[in-house]
Structure formats: structure tokens, C-alpha cells
Amino acid sequence: MSLALIAALPFLGALLPGLMIRAGRTTCALAAGSVTALALLMVGLHIPAVLRGEVIRTRIDWLPQLGLNANFMLDGLGLLFALLILGIGLLIILYARFYLSPADPMGQFYTFLLLFQGAMLGIVLSDNILLLLVFWELTSLSSFLLIGYWKHLPEGRRGARMALAVTGTGGLAMIAGVLILGNLAGSFDLSVILTQKEVIQASDWYLPALILILLGCFTKSAQFPFHFWLPQAMAAPTPVSAYLHSATMVKAGLFLMARLWPVMSGTPEWFYIVATTGLVTMLLGAVVALFKDDLKALLAYSTVSHLGLITMLLGFGTPGAAVVAVFHILNHAGFKAALFMCAGIVDHEVHSRDIRRLGGLRHLMPVTFAISTVAALSMAGIPPLNGFLSKEMMLDQATQTAWMGNPWLIAALATLGAMLSVAYAFRFIGHVFLGPVRNDHPHVPHDPGFGLWAAPAFLAVLVIVSGLMPMTLSGWLVATGAEAVTAGAAQVKIVHWHGFVTALWLSLGAIAGGFILARRYAPLNRIWLALPRPDATLFFNSGIARAFALAQGITGRLHDGSATRALAIAGVTMIAAGLWAFLGGSHSPGTRSLTPVEPLAPVGWLLLAGSTIGLVLVHRNRVLALVLVGVIGLIVSVTFVYLSAPDLALTQISVEVATVILMLLALNFLPKVTPPERLTRVARDAVIAGAAGLCAGGLILALMLRDFAFPGIAAYHIANSKTEGGGTNIVNVILVDFRGYDTFGEITVLGIAALVIYALTEAILKGGPANDRLLNWLPARGRAGDRHPMMFVIVTRLILPVALMVGVFIFLRGHNLPGGGFIAGLIVAIALLMQYMASGFAWAAARRSVDYHALIALGVLVAAGTGIGAWFNGRPFLTSDFGYVTLPPLETFELATAALFDAGVFLCVLGAVMLALASISRLAIRAGGTVNTRPFDIDPSQPEAR
């Protein structure tokens, strides 16, 4: 459980800073720091076991059917990265506490940071590669939030968008690659995949999988030609740059390459794609870095260059090169994080990070100068610092590797890259800290407080110590990490002196050459400025702009604000898709015998056809059209009765009443006549409608003329309705028992619909043009003189108890005979609506003691409570139970929990129908002005009426 807990810890802890910020900024930082420290401690406890060569595992089944399980593992590689992520994370949290200004929302920052940390930790601890993908995407999302943390900066938002677009696109490619890989290996568990090298490399799908996965790695690790997002992401606050864009996130791509190294590497494809990309990236990044004037841009391109270096080493595919790669990952994280933090300090103190405006800071900021120098010299590979060690080992590997049969090409280019690296490192020191002291800084700088320089200073100490005693400080970690990458094939031996080998001369040559380049910077810069420099950002932006224009063009053409046109397009598409699917399949001839037609059926059909055609012809006369809709609804109800569906008939006929009342209420306000339309439109729509009708009719006919292709599940419900559900009305038992969960969802939706109607009404009545229009409403001509005719009032009141009784009766018998909660709810609703219609809204509302909202809520709660009740019997949600009870004077009757559930359905349906119609009535009151308080407009019992 421990590993899953470690991975979950930052996510859980992400809640803390947001809450603790109320207790102050230091408390907030402490909260974030203690979460990270705890996770670090928990990882640390596993170190002895991992060093013994064990792999710690936690397995939790998530979606085993899909192969997606929350399986975690901790091996040497995971340990190295986990320590990096948490260790540097801790330093960043300290640094950010003093870096962020009081105006920045610090709680938000730490929450984002911890989310990112959790996602990153998840990547390196995942055993399941699908789980790894989930965390991979989470790093893209959380880094989007972090890069765009300063929301007011347009370049921050731009950088965040670009980073998300590039890494997100790569992530999409990677999903495809990982799915192919998992299918090749027969499992999505890394521990299985890593054993399937022969199978995977022999497959034809190896190359597609490799390219797709590498796309994900290269975009994430800013490899050429996807490197351009990283410098743009420098608009983020410096702690983010130091954490995400040097030490951790950009290493995720390297991590995955290292993780899959045992199965993917060693082929010519791997070598030429990975090593070449790495080499090009290393050189390109180094050249650009040398000529950048922005401190952070310089560091960003140098990061690109170093990432390229590591990629190249992984690409070599030899165990020796993999060891160097792992070693350099560790070294680079140390010195680059320190350098970013120093750049942040300079920016913080001088209020500028433009190298041209800096210089001579060594006297003003001696501490920062010392830290920066150590870190930069390590980056340059000056002995005895740790950067020297890994760089010399890298050059050694380069001399042993041939490219296309050319034995010196890689070594020469790698040396050139190293030389440039020395040059920009010297420039960083020389142009910022050395040189004449200036007094034209935007802000007179001095060293910051201990809090700000403590973190980089700690890293600088590590750089020195691990340089002096590499085997003691980092050797064991590199060894266990490299062992995991190369499956034990690597020998780790880090020493300063290899003798006078070629690599030593190359390394010394690079230092000398780099020094000369840095001294000759001014003329070189003039040449650089004169050269044409293609900017990848421009390509990206124009690509995005083109994609945007394309999307807009399509959207504009499909959806120009004309809903009817969009519907017509959707209709035609659906018809075409249906026809294509239907005609593309094979069909057996219809063998089912026809049901005989009794004389009544054609009469009903004629009524239906006549009303439907009539409706289309006269639909512009809205009141007449509504009458015809009512007729159609009635015939549909009759059809249900005729075709053995009494429940449906009862439901349909009661819904029909409610619907017609609803539409009549609406029509009170809407225009009574629809204006005519152009004949061409009518003809076009008639063609679409005719096609739709033919398709729907033809399809149902084809269905009805054939038997089921597979045995249906109806037989199960028929057989078990009485024995399992305790009811003989199978439809009702299905609703409240077999498919009770569906019904629960449906009454919830119905309740929500009613609340939406209520909310819409509230919005209209709150004010604005709609309310004004209602207040100025002129009643339509021909209003009845007597709004509440006496006979109607008396009859509805006499009928009310009877109607309620019918409702109760329908409800109670529902389990065994046609009826049930839905129908009973509708019947009672109609009985109440009659009171509204006859006696008036105000009179009826005054006599209503229950709120309709409460009825809906009660209904849903009763249904849910019934379902939850099953838990107390140790059964799943909504398991029903029933029994038979005998009370002496009565017959034996049945008690079923399903009846209670049905009561919930009843209440919810009643509440929803009443709330919907009552809401519309409120509009009428707003418009009508006069509200009755008495049941009759003309009361014969009053003397003045006589």
C-alpha cells in the first residue's frame, strides 16, 4: 500500500496550502514542505531494499478488463527520479516562499506545485503503463497551470498554451504508441513489457510504436524540432522554471526512454532516431544559448542542449552510455536548478535579467556570485566538479560510437557541443558577475536573505562534494538507477583520472575552445545577429493560426447561427449514416408471420394518418395544431392498449393531458399564428422529412418482420417477476426492481428538469426585458367573462377526493396490475391541476401546504433511502425484498420495499409535473395583474350578485 500512498500523498497534500494560506505565507509553505518531506521520508525508507536489488510493488486493481490497474513499482530508476522530484521539490518550496511577492496568491502556487509533484511522482512510480499515461497527462495539465501562474502576463498565458499544445499533442501520439506496445507485449504492466524484448523488436509494429512513443518523449523533453516551447515557458515564475523546466518535467521524456530502454533500444532504428535527434538538439540548443541575452532564455536553451546530450547517450544503446545518461540526469538536475534559482535571485534583486544590463555583480552580490560560479563551472565541465565527470564519460562514449560508419563524427560534434557549453557557462559568469562594476542597474542590488539563497547554496555544496567524492555521494544512486535501466549489464565506475585517453584531450580541448569563444563573444555575436535565424515559434504560431482558421471555417459553415440549418444538416447526416450502415450490412428475408388486422385497426390508422397530415398542413394555426397533437396522442395511447401495453396507455394518456395543458399555458403568451415560409424551404424540408419518415418506417418494419437475432432477455424478467420481485405486473417490477437504478436516475432527471423550469421562471421574473414585457402584457381579445365558471368549480371539487382515491388505487395495485408510481403521480397531478384551472391559481396555491420542491426532493430521497436500506442487509444498493403479511380482518397482503421505492417515484413525478406547470402559471399572474382570492368570479351566494 505504501507506494500508492506515496503517489497519492502530494495530491492529498495539495489541498493543504490552499487552506493554510489563511494562516499566513510561512505556514502555507511549511504545509507544502511537510507533505513533500513526508513523501521523501517514505521513499527514503525503501532505499535499503532497493539497493539490495529488490523491486517494491503495490498492486491495486482498477479496471482489470482494460488492463488499467493502479500498479506501482519502485526500482533503482524510480528511486533516483523520486528522490530528485521530492528533494528538489523541497528546495523549490523553500525558495518560492521567499521568491514570490506578497501580491502573488501563494496558496494557489503551492497547490499547483504539489499537484505537479504528485503527477511526476506517479509517472516514475507507475508499473502500469496506462497509469503512467494518466500521470503523464496530469503533468501537462498541472504545468499549464504553473506556467500560466502569472495570469496577468500575456507571455505567460501564451507560453502555457504553447507548452500544453506541444506536450499534449505528443502525449496523444504516445497514447497510441503505448497501446501498440501493450498489445505486442500482451500486458500493460511494465514489469511484463520489460521482459518481452524479442517479441516486441521482431514485430512489424515495433517501428510505429517506437516513433509514436518517442514523439511523446521528444515533445516532453523539448527535443528538436519540438524544443521551442521550453524557452517560451520561461515566462513562468523562476521556481517553476527551476523545478519543471530543468530538474523534473522535461526529464519525464528521458525517464520514459530510460524506462523502456531494455525493450526498445539496441536496434538501428532506435540508434538513428534517438541518438541523432539528441545530437542535433544538443548542438542547436548550445549555439542558441550562447547568443541569448535573457538569463533565463540562456539557461533554457542550455537545458535543451543538455537534454539533447542525455537523449543522445540513451540513443547509443550501450550499457556504458546508459550509465553516463543516468549520471548526467542527476548532475544536470543539481547544477541547473541552482543556476535557475540564481538567475531568479539576480532578477529579483536587479529587477532585470537582461545580460546586457548586468555585469560586475560580484562585489554587490558575493554569495550569489559564489553559488552561480560553482554551478556554472560544473555545467561547463571544469574539474573536479561533477559536471566534468559526466562530460568526460560522455565524450568517452562518443569516441566509441560510429554514425553511418563514420567513427569520428559523433565525437567531433559532441566536442563542439561541449565547447559551446563551456562558452555559454563562461558568458553566464563573465557577463553577469565579472567585468567592471556598474551603477546603472534598474535597482541597486545586494545579496538576498538566507531564505532565498539557502536552496541554491545547498545544491552548490552537493555539486562540489559529489564532484570530489562521486562514488560516495551519488555513485550508489547512479549504480542502482543504471542497473534498472540496463538490467544489470552496466558497470558503474566514476573516477577523475582515466589516464591520457582521447576523451581527456577532447574535454580539455572543449574547455580551451569554449574559453576562447567566450572571450571573442562580441564579434561572434555580430555574425550571429547578421545570420538568418528561423524561429520555430513562428512556425508554431502560423500552424496554430492556420488550424484555428480551418476550424473556424468549418464551424462557420456548419453552424452560422441558423439552428434550422444545423438541424437539417444533422438530419441529413443521420439519414445518410443510417442508410449507409443499413445497405452495407447483410439482411435475411423477413420470415415472421404478420399479425392479423382487425377492422378497428385501420380506423385508428386513418385517424392517426389524417391528424398527422392535417397537423403538417395547418400547423401555422397553432391552436388547431395543438388539438391535432392531442388527437394523435390519444390514438397512440389506444394503440398501446390494443397492443398489450396497458401501463403505457395509462401513462401516455395522463402525460397527454399534462402536455396539452402545458402547451396551452405557453400559447397564451406566444403568437397564435406562425408566419408562412418560402416555398423552396418548405420543399427542401419536405424532402428531408420524407426521407427520415421512410427510413424510420422502413427500419421498424424490417425489425418487426424478423425474429430476434439473439434470444431476448424478456424471458428472464417474465420468469422471475413473481419469484424474485414479488409482483405480477412485469413492467412495474422491471421499473421498481430489476432496473430500479435506471428508474432512480430517471426520476432524478425529471426532478432536475422541473427545477430548471423553475429557475428559468425565476430568471424571467427577476427583471429585464422579459419581465417588462409581462408587466405591459395586454390580454388577448375574446377573453372569457367568467374565468371560473361555477359548474366547473363545483364538479372539480367534487371529483377531487375521487380522483385522489383513484390515484392511491392505481399506485397500490401497480405492482400486480397496470398502474404504479409513475401513473399514480400523473393522475394525482392532473387532479390538482384541475383545481388550479377551475378555481384559479391563487385560490389553489393558498390551499397547498406542501412545497413542490420539497416533494421532488422527498421523492428522490425516499427512493435513495430505500436503495440504501439494502446495505443494512448486506446487499447491494436497491436490492429489493418483500414478504406477505396477514392482519386478521383483511386479506393477506404483500409488503415490498419496491413499493416504498415506487412511492418515491410517485412523489417525484407529482412534484415535477406540478412545479413545471405552476412555474408557467406564475408568468400568467405577473402578466394578468388581477389575482382571484375567491373560487368564483361570480358568487351566487353573495347578495350583490343576485
Next chain:
Amino acid sequence: MEYLIASGVGLMTAAGVYLILRRHTFPVILGLALLSYAVNLFIFASGRVVIGQPPILTKGAAGYTDPLTQALVLTAIVISFGMSAVIVMMALGAFLETGHDRIDTNDGKNDGEGTGD
């Protein structure tokens, strides 16, 4: 019988589609109601039609029609009422808010009719 039902479904679908392609709210509401009838009848009929065999367990019954499609359609009828009510309310709100009941926001630009009311 099957031909009667199929032609009924076809007719109601055609009328429903025709009406929801109109440019004013009320015919669209009617069209949706008609489509609901058609779809409900469609789903119901996909259980195959049987006369005189309701799915109520009784002694000596010759057989039962498919209860499953009935259960599906029963809730569908109630939900379609909820949907109609929401759409009616939206139509009403839109009419009161804007003073017209056209549903195309680009009206008069490319469909010559001009103002509707």
C-alpha cells in the same frame, strides 16, 4: 398490423422532422412531441407486436408480450414530458426576452423571409 404501425411511425417521424425544421419555436415544440410519439412507438414495436397478451402474470395466459421495451418506453414517456416542459419554458423565455419567436440567430441574412412577426 405491422404495416399499419410502420407507416404510422414513418408518418409521425416525417411530420416531426418537418416541424422541427420550421423557423419558429411553437412548430418545433409540436415537432418534438410528434417525434417523441414516433420514437416511443418505434422502441415499443421493436419488442414485436402482440395482441391480447399483456405482461401481467396470470394463470392460464397463452403468453406474454415483451415487457422490457414497455418499461423503457414508460419512463421515456415521462422523461419526454419533462423535456417538452423545459423546451416550452425556454421558448417562452426567449419570446418574452426578445419579442419574437424565431429560432435562427442569423435570421434575414440568408433566408429571405425577413422578420417573422
